[in-house]
Amino acid sequence: MLEIKNLHVQLEEEDKQILKGVDLxxxxxxxxxxxxxNGSGKSTLSYVLxxxxxxxxxxxxxxxxxxxxxxxxxxERAAAGLFLAFQYPVEIPGVGNMTFLRTAVNAxxxxxxxxxxxxxxxxxxxxxxxxxxKIDADMLKRPVNVGFSGGEKKRxxxxxxxxxxxxxxxxxxxxxxxxxDAMKLVSEGVNALRDAGRGFLVITHYQRLxxxxxxxxxxxxxxxxxxxxxxxxxxxxxxxxxYADILAEVA
Amino acid sequence: xxxxxxxxxxxxxxxxxxxxPTGGCLKAARQAALSRxxxxxxxTRRDEYWKYTRPETLVSAEANTAAVFxxxxxxxxxxxxxxxxxxxxxxxxxxxxxxxxxxxxQIDRIEDICCKDIHWAKDVYGVLEARxxxxxxxxxxxxxxxxxxxxxxxxxxxxxSKPINLIYIHAEEQSDAILHHVIRVEPGAExxxxxxxxxxxxxxxxxxxxxxxxxxxxxxxxxxxxHERRAATHLFARLGAESVFKSFTLTVNGVLTRNEAVIELTxxxxxxxxxxxxxxxxxxxxxxxxxxxxxxxxxxxxxVFKKVLRNGATGVFQGKILVKDGAQKTDGYQISQSLMLDExxxxxxxxxxxxxxDDVACSHGSTSGAIDENALFYLRARGVxxxxxxxLLTLSFLAEAVEEIESAEIAEDINARLEGWLARRR
Numbered sequence: 001m002l003e004i005k006n007l008h009v010q011l012e013e014e015d016k017q018i019l020k021g022v023d024l025x026x027x028x029x030x031x032x033x034x035x036x037x038n039g040s041g042k043s044t045l046s047y048v049l050x051x052x053x054x055x056x057x058x059x060x061x062x063x064x065x066x067x068x069x070x071x072x073x074x075x076e077r078a079a080a081g082l083f084l085a086f087q088y089p090v091e092i093p094g095v096g097n098m099t100f101l102r103t104a105v106n107a108x109x110x111x112x113x114x115x116x117x118x119x120x121x122x123x124x125x126x127x128x129x130x131x132x133x134k135i136d137a138d139m140l141k142r143p144v145n146v147g148f149s150g151g152e153k154k155r156x157x158x159x160x161x162x163x164x165x166x167x168x169x170x171x172x173x174x175x176x177x178x179x180x181d182a183m184k185l186v187s188e189g190v191n192a193l194r195d196a197g198r199g200f201l202v203i204t205h206y207q208r209l210x211x212x213x214x215x216x217x218x219x220x221x222x223x224x225x226x227x228x229x230x231x232x233x234x235x236x237x238x239x240x241x242x243y244a245d246i247l248a249e250v251a
Numbered sequence: 252x253x254x255x256x257x258x259x260x261x262x263x264x265x266x267x268x269x270x271x272p273t274g275g276c277l278k279a280a281r282q283a284a285l286s287r288x289x290x291x292x293x294x295t296r297r298d299e300y301w302k303y304t305r306p307e308t309l310v311s312a313e314a315n316t317a318a319v320f321x322x323x324x325x326x327x328x329x330x331x332x333x334x335x336x337x338x339x340x341x342x343x344x345x346x347x348x349x350x351x352x353x354x355x356x357q358i359d360r361i362e363d364i365c366c367k368d369i370h371w372a373k374d375v376y377g378v379l380e381a382r383x384x385x386x387x388x389x390x391x392x393x394x395x396x397x398x399x400x401x402x403x404x405x406x407x408x409x410x411x412s413k414p415i416n417l418i419y420i421h422a423e424e425q426s427d428a429i430l431h432h433v434i435r436v437e438p439g440a441e442x443x444x445x446x447x448x449x450x451x452x453x454x455x456x457x458x459x460x461x462x463x464x465x466x467x468x469x470x471x472x473x474x475x476x477x478h479e480r481r482a483a484t485h486l487f488a489r490l491g492a493e494s495v496f497k498s499f500t501l502t503v504n505g506v507l508t509r510n511e512a513v514i515e516l517t518x519x520x521x522x523x524x525x526x527x528x529x530x531x532x533x534x535x536x537x538x539x540x541x542x543x544x545x546x547x548x549x550x551x552x553x554x555v556f557k558k559v560l561r562n563g564a565t566g567v568f569q570g571k572i573l574v575k576d577g578a579q580k581t582d583g584y585q586i587s588q589s590l591m592l593d594e595x596x597x598x599x600x601x602x603x604x605x606x607x608x609d610d611v612a613c614s615h616g617s618t619s620g621a622i623d624e625n626a627l628f629y630l631r632a633r634g635v636x637x638x639x640x641x642x643l644l645t646l647s648f649l650a651e652a653v654e655e656i657e658s659a660e661i662a663e664d665i666n667a668r669l670e671g672w673l674a675r676r677r
Contacts, residue, residue: 050632053624078634090629094647100630103643108634143647160633 001199002026002049002168007060009041009048018044020224021060024201026168031200033210035235036221037243042203043087045221046172050084051077064168078104079111081167085157085174092144097156100144101126105163129162133189150177151185158189169193170201175209187212207239220246258292264312265293269398276365280377284396287381291390300387303567303599304509304538309391309453309483314427317452317479320504324671326418327447327473328664333416334358336403340421340451341428343401347420355409356442361402361431371461372404375433379459379487383513387542392485392511395457399431406435407442407466414443414661419450421477426451432458436466436494443658444468449475449505454482464491464518469657470498473668474505478534481507492518492547499656501665502529502537503672509538516543516550516578526555526655528665530672531564531596538567539587545578545611554585557652559645561592561676571603574611583613590648591621592641642673 002025009019018041026032034042048055049062051074062069064080072080092100106116117125130140133155145153154174161169171190175183190213194200202213210218210232218234219226222243227250228234238246254262266288271281294306308315336358337347343360351358364372377396383389405415417432428451436442440463450456462468474482482505488496502508514523529537543552558566568587589598600617622644630640646669653669656662 052628052632073637074628074631075634075636075640078632084632086629086632090623090625092626092629092644092647094650095643100633100643103639104630104633104635107636107639111634111636164634 001028002062002064002201004062005060007048007062008058009044009055010058012054012056018224019048022224022226024219024226026199026201028167028199029196030216031194031202031213032217032219033202033204033215033235034219034221035204035238040221041224042221043172046084046170046203049170050074050082075107076111078164079108083161083164083166083169085161085169085171087172087176089145089153089157091146093146095144097142097144098126098140101160101163104160108164126163130159132192133159133162134185135159151179151182154178154182154186155189158186162189162193167197168199168201170203172203173205174202175204175206183209184212207235210235222247254292255297257297258295261295261310262288262293265310268312271397272400276373277361277376281397284377284380284393287384287393288390288397291384291388291393293390293394300540300569303569304507304536308481308507309455309509314425314453315479315481316425317421317477317481318424319421320449320477322476324476327668328416328445328661330664331414331416331445331660333414333445335416335418337418337420338401338428338430338450340423340426341401341430341454353411353413353415355407355411355440356415357406357408358415359404361399361404361433364404369404369406371406371435372433375435375459375461376431379461379489380457380485382489382515383487389485389511389513391455391483392457392487395429395431395455395485399429399457402431402433404433405444406437407440407468408437410441414445416445416447419446419448419454419475421449421451421475421480424452427453429455431456434458434460434468436460436462436468438463438465441467442469444470445661446470446472447475449477449480450482452480454480454484456482456484458486460486460488460496462488462490462494462496465493466491467495468497471656471661471665472499473501473665474503474508476504478504479506481505483509484511486512488512488514488523490514490516490518490521490523493520494518495522497524497655497657498526499652499665500527501668502527503668504531504535505537506534507536509540511540512542514543514552516545516547516552519548519550521547521550523551524553524555524655526553526652528557528649528652528669529566530559530669531561531566532676533562533564535560535564536567537565539570541570543572543583545572545574545581545583547578549580550578551582552584553655554587555652555655556587557649558589558598559592559649560589560596560598563595565596566598568600568602568617570601570615571605572613572615574606574608574613576607578608579610581608581611581613583611585615586651587617588648589619590645591619592645638677642670645673646670
């Protein structure tokens with residue numbers, strides 16, 4: 001589903017290399033997790049894949065279901081089926097959450113040559129999905145993420161993911177700022193979307209999230225590269241011993 | 252004190268081309284206004300109050316020309332059930348207007364004020380304008396009082412079932428319209444007044460509004476789409492106890508606009524909200540100059556002005572809140588913000604507070620910025636194309652001002668115009 005080859009990325013504004021040759025392949029139906037110390041390049045990877053400005057790809061490639069991602073605008077990547085759940089969802093005063101969701105869903109449908117959803121159909125779907133994430137009518141009416149708690153923001157991200165039904169989901173530290181109950185709710189939302197046709201890349205610092213969203217593959221990222229890949233047990237090892245052993249082992 | 256020579260000669264040149272309308276009971280008010288103009292002189296760019304907006308074209312003896320803009324949009328407020336009062340290049344058009352009859356309100360033309368002996372109007376015409384000349388002079392308003400050839404006197408005595416819509420049609424390429432309206436809202440009465448259209452190639456408009464205790468008035472205007480038109484408008488409002496006055500102005504296009512508002516809260520617990528949204532592209536200069544005086548206890552005032560500027564457009568905001576000694580528990584809020592869609596535009600803001608009471612809450616803020624890149628990326632990452640995302644964020648920037656409109660239907664009309672402006676600039 002997602003294939004990254006030898007990806008090198010530096011900052012546009014300064015001569016600083018962040019990704020130094022990332023290779024990664026996420027198959028449809030699988031959940032991959034990336035763990036790694038601060039500053040290893042995990043969030044940069046998610047931003048570069050989704051098309052945020054400020055980064056320059058100097059080498060390598062990234063494709064989604066065979067299509068070159070790096071050549072597309074952010075909205076084209078989204079329409080092609082890529083979804084990034086933000087670590088810090090952005091507040092947008094003055095744009096209602098419902099308007100935002102509907103604009104996004106219909107823009108993607110339009111880009112794919114599908115009919116737009118009618119207001120009534122949309123409302124029905126969004127209400128059902130919001131309910132399972134315990135998002136009430138008030139949260140749907142309020143401006144996007146404005147005044148939302150940390151947990152509400154993350155639930156709102158998952159709601160967007162559920163509405164947009166992407167092929168490939170990247171979750172960037174979705175567990176940050178969540179209490180135990182909120183993490184459970186968010187994880188249930190993610191697990192409900194697990195599907196043979198959908199890939200997941202879960203970026204996290206903590207094994208805790210992976211207790212809820214069970215990964216098939218775990219990667220350790222350090223200094224702009226993936227230095228070790230293994231099964232779920234790798235996450236447990238990190239939880240117990242930190243990264244020092246793994247870093248030493250590779251060095 | 253003699254006027255500076257430049258001011259003196261400009262004033263004389265303008266006055267030489269004008270004649271006072273003859274006519275009964277307003278004669279004294281007009282004469283008094285004329286002598287105010289002669290004493291103050293018309294504005295020049297040396298005047299502090301005109302530091303950011305050049306008044307020459309608003310003052311010149313001959314009016315500028317302006318092409319009549321032919322657009323395919325439905326007329327503003329077309330979908331609203333309303334009483335229409337039409338002026339063409341500043342002259343009342345009886346045929347295009349509805350019959351001036353509506354329950355809860357009495358409407359007359361200002362030329363009839365005297366023969367019908369409409370006392371309240373005599374107590375308002377030129378009176379609020381004259382009060383508003385201190386501490387800052389507004390000579391264009393006095394010029395208006397002296398020379399206004401047309402306008403209406405609206406006496407709100409009940410709650411009319413629909414809005415009154417003053418429609419200003421611009422027909423001649425060169426037209427110099429001066430309109431003056433007076434409005435009085437009686438205790439417990441409530442009305443909505445809509446205004447729209449460019450009015451003329453050059454427009455000088457003055458509205459005086461007297462809201463009695465517990466009266467309510469909503470004013471929503473849209474200043475038309477003619478690119479080359481120039482306008483100087485004044486709004487003078489005096490608010491009694493527990494009264495409410497809300498005003499919103501939409502400005503799309505227009506090479507020069509100066510909108511002044513002078514509001515005096517004279518009765519306890521009165522509320523005044525004044526808001527404006529303007530969107531300008533290229534040769535566009537838009538100036539909101541507001542002066543709110545709190546002279547009673549526990550009053551609330553809100554100023555919300557938002558400007559979207561691109562391609563060399565200029566936005567100006569001069570807003571003042573004056574809280575007089577004894578106006579305790581005043582709640583004053585003022586925000587002026589510009590959104591620059593490129594690096595060629597400018598926004599000049601002068602927020603002022605002058606407070607003589609010690610138990611008040613007043614806040615003011617002014618910002619100027621570009622589209623929020625993070626928000627833009629967030630929307631695009633959800634599949635919203637860049638142009639549409641930019642439009643959404645622009646509308647969201649303007650939303651705080653548009654939300655000041657009481658009626659959801661009218662706010663929708665205004666939003667549709669803003670969306671149209673944005674869509675035309677994709």
